[in-house]
């Protein structure tokens with residue numbers, strides 16, 4: 001199962017991570033459930049456990065959602081009809097939660113792919129990465 005794989009370029013690895021796929025082979029799934037990662041890629045047997053994203057996906061997701069939602073709230077306040085606060089709460093809170101739930105697995109996959117591409121947390125020379133540098 002651990003046959004040789006062609007070197008993967010950085011952006012391909014990130015795209016595969018965004019799609020929830022193994023950054024090395026692009027076919028195996030990173031996640032067994034919503035955010036629970038497989039310890040190894042089910043397709044190419046790449047060890048995924050050493051690549052620990054910790055709190056980075058949550059931080060980046062909050063950063064992205066905040067930078068999308070807050071300007072919309074401000075635009076609605078400035079150029080809209082200045083709706084009551086309950087309207088803001090009814091609109092922006094569920095939108096923020098749904099957006100965060102959508103983005104979180106994508107961002108986590110991207111962070112894992114970033115860690116894999118730069119071999120951050122890799123235990124040995126054959127554990128991952130983009131391949132030898134030219």
Ligand SMILES: [Zn+2]
Pocket residue numbers: 022023024025026027028041042043044045046
């Ligand atoms: Zn794989």
